[in-house]
Amino acid sequence: xxxxxxxxxxxxxxxxxxxxxxxxxxxxxxxxxxxxxxxxxxxxxxxxxxxxxxxxxxxxxxxxxxxxxxxxxxxxxxxxxxxxxxxxxxxxxxxxxxxxxxxxxxxxxxxxxxxxxxxxxxxxxxxxxxxxxxxxxxxxxxxxxxxxxxxxxxxxxxxxxxxxxxxxxxxxxxxxxxxxxxxxxxxxxxxxxxxxxxxxxxxxxxxxxxxxxxxxxxxxxxxxxxxxxxxxxxxxxxxxxxxxxxxxxxxxxxxxxxxxxxxxxxxxxxxxxxxxxxxxxxxxxxxxxxxxxxxxxxxxxxxxxxxxxxxxxxxxxxxxxxxxxxxxxx
Amino acid sequence: xxxxxxxxxxxxxxxxxxxxxxxxxxxxxxxxxxxxxxxxxxxxxxxxxxxxxxxxxxxxxxxxxxxxxxxxxxxxxxxxxxxxxxxxxxxxxxxxxxxxxxxxxxxxxxxxxxxxxxxxxxxxxxxxxxxxxxxxxxxxxxxxxxxxxxxxxxxxxxxxxxxxxxxxxxxxxxxxxxxxxxxxxxxxxxxxxxxxxxxxxxxxxxxxxxxxxxxxxxxxxxxxxxxxxxxxxxxxxxxxxxxxxxxxxxxxxxxxxxxxxxxxxxxxxxxxxxxxxxxxxxxxxxxxxxxxxxxxxxxxxxxxxxxxxxxxxxxxxxxxxxxxxxxxxxxxxxxxxxxxxxxxxxxxxxxxxxxxxxxxxxxxxxxxxxxxxxxxxxxxxxxxxxxxxxxxxxxxxxxxxxxxxxxxxx
Numbered sequence: 043x044x045x046x047x048x049x050x051x052x053x054x055x056x057x058x059x060x061x062x063x064x065x066x067x068x069x070x071x072x073x074x075x076x077x078x079x080x081x082x083x084x085x086x087x088x089x090x091x092x093x094x095x096x097x098x099x100x101x102x103x104x105x106x107x108x109x110x111x112x113x114x115x116x117x118x119x120x121x122x123x124x125x126x127x128x129x130x131x132x133x134x135x136x137x138x139x140x141x142x143x144x145x146x147x148x149x150x151x152x153x154x155x156x157x158x159x160x161x162x163x164x165x166x167x168x169x170x171x172x173x174x175x176x177x178x179x180x181x182x183x184x185x186x187x188x189x190x191x192x193x194x195x196x197x198x199x200x201x202x203x204x205x206x207x208x209x210x211x212x213x214x215x216x217x218x219x220x221x222x223x224x225x226x227x228x229x230x231x232x233x234x235x236x237x238x239x240x241x242x243x244x245x246x247x248x249x250x251x252x253x254x255x256x257x258x259x260x261x262x263x264x265x266x267x268x269x270x271x272x273x274x275x276x277x278x279x280x281x282x283x284x285x286x287x288x289x290x291x292x293x294x295x296x297x298x299x300x301x302x303x304x305x306x307x308x309x310x311x312x313x314x315x316x317x318x319x320x321x322x323x324x325x326x327x328x329x330x331x332x333x334x335x336x337x338x339x340x341x342x343x344x345x346x347x348x349x350x351x352x353x354x355x356x357x358x359x360x361x362x363x364x365x366x367x368x369x370x371x372x
Numbered sequence: 373x374x375x376x377x378x379x380x381x382x383x384x385x386x387x388x389x390x391x392x393x394x395x396x397x398x399x400x401x402x403x404x405x406x407x408x409x410x411x412x413x414x415x416x417x418x419x420x421x422x423x424x425x426x427x428x429x430x431x432x433x434x435x436x437x438x439x440x441x442x443x444x445x446x447x448x449x450x451x452x453x454x455x456x457x458x459x460x461x462x463x464x465x466x467x468x469x470x471x472x473x474x475x476x477x478x479x480x481x482x483x484x485x486x487x488x489x490x491x492x493x494x495x496x497x498x499x500x501x502x503x504x505x506x507x508x509x510x511x512x513x514x515x516x517x518x519x520x521x522x523x524x525x526x527x528x529x530x531x532x533x534x535x536x537x538x539x540x541x542x543x544x545x546x547x548x549x550x551x552x553x554x555x556x557x558x559x560x561x562x563x564x565x566x567x568x569x570x571x572x573x574x575x576x577x578x579x580x581x582x583x584x585x586x587x588x589x590x591x592x593x594x595x596x597x598x599x600x601x602x603x604x605x606x607x608x609x610x611x612x613x614x615x616x617x618x619x620x621x622x623x624x625x626x627x628x629x630x631x632x633x634x635x636x637x638x639x640x641x642x643x644x645x646x647x648x649x650x651x652x653x654x655x656x657x658x659x660x661x662x663x664x665x666x667x668x669x670x671x672x673x674x675x676x677x678x679x680x681x682x683x684x685x686x687x688x689x690x691x692x693x694x695x696x697x698x699x700x701x702x703x704x705x706x707x708x709x710x711x712x713x714x715x716x717x718x719x720x721x722x723x724x725x726x727x728x729x730x731x732x733x734x735x736x737x738x739x740x741x742x743x744x745x746x747x748x749x750x751x752x753x754x755x756x757x758x759x760x761x762x763x764x765x766x767x768x769x770x771x772x773x774x775x776x777x778x779x780x781x782x
Contacts, residue, residue, distance in 0.1 A: 319568025
């Protein structure tokens, strides 16, 4: 370890060496025009401020995405990591991935998981946000307690929920037993219930995010609008329908699109709860991509699967941008 | 460049920072690699991050380091991140001098060319159990030496079986009757792991292999019979349906809590089970289809390799360390302290005499074979097919043979 840092330090100072000599000659006044007009300098300065952000994006976002896209067309195996050889195989990876019997199941599960999770998170999150929008004693404390699921590491929530949902000794089935449900439902062991259980847990995890953002949106709606609406006889549901909802629309679209992008790639929760089982009942495109890459070491196919996921997310990102532009235009 | 003056100077630190960041990301390795002269320290990578393994190996590695005249710089990572780490290091040429690998992963890594054959450094696996060596062999060359191995057996709760007047089952039929008789109230007769990952496949292997099943084509009547046994155990209620979601650690918890009278598991559970007050348990080989057969179980354990670091002097020192971990005394010591079995067959009698509780596992290991013995780097795909079929059959998605055919044909 010590050696690692030592060599890292050496590397870090090397490119820095020109700095002192760089500063020594005073900046000569360049010939007029071009970059050396005040406007030109301004321009350089602006670009300089952009460099860190652009470099960051290219390095940590552009490069991995590009590499992943490339990998999808390569036969990329453990061998490729050492030799650097990864022959291009055209669309073979996509053909293998899309024609496997599992792709249909994984796609359907991804859709059900995403739609189910978003619907649940959004409706419950909005309900809670509306509830807390009215001031009452301890509302601040309660609202912060609501953030709890968000603060627990996903691996921990997964382990706790696995215990709660256990068929024989789980807390949920014990509870159901005391209220008279004799048959122990196999929440994580039945192919018909497992996906529902996993969606349920993911809803629980997503509620704080939805509540927080929607609550913020609600706080921005001026109170006098409600007073004016009340004068016109719009209270309760009608106030929500004609005042709250239209004004909350931009926030809603942000929450929904971010929600889709977050949910579609959920991995740890599913791995923690079921590992994609039983019998692939909770296998999604994300878990399948992970499995192909990191468990079967078929990195090319895993990348192809991942790219499918990126494409789907991209569609939603574009929808979001369009919705945003339309909102701005209005 | 210097001419650009003041405005650029603001940007330069940012550029330097970015460049440094990028370089340090790739750097870090090659440290001390070039010299080729005196080797004073060796980098070791393994995944023994739990007790007692962590301390046992720390001591052994230091001992061996002292003998070889080097200090050991050991890095321990969690088990499931080791392969990713190794692949990163392989692509940035920063592999350690001594690398531990889980035995079914060795061929995968050896196939990359990142490992050196141990014969290059005068080591050999003569006298080691054949199955163990086959896991460390890729295309005719041995790439690792494994000091100790393990496998899985049938643990039983002595008190519960005595109370019911049942002796530990030896055949599948006895297993079914015993498990049914031992199922009472909230207690199941037997527990095993049929989880949707490699642990589930690993636990199914002794049943599949002993009955003549083969991982190269799982859609066979022999494998189907073995799967039928598991399906029957679950459907009759002698095993919980939760086996579908239990990892081996969960199975151990159920057994320790008295929720299962018997379980399929391995000797690495001994330390945890010994801590449970009032738990009195023993181990026998996993029941076989017909009386008199001997079980074919999968071999576990980790193998120690010498990566291609490009520095023969360091590699030679690494070979000394690995040779030291594998002396007769150290194999026995590691096996004793980690409740595993020495891989040199000549040591077995001495070992059982010294550590009688390991008798059952020593017997199981005799006839055990490696997961990657036949398929090599193709094993992960086969394991995925196996556990998928197991899950399909137990959930009732398809009868065993059909489930196996579906999985085999993808």
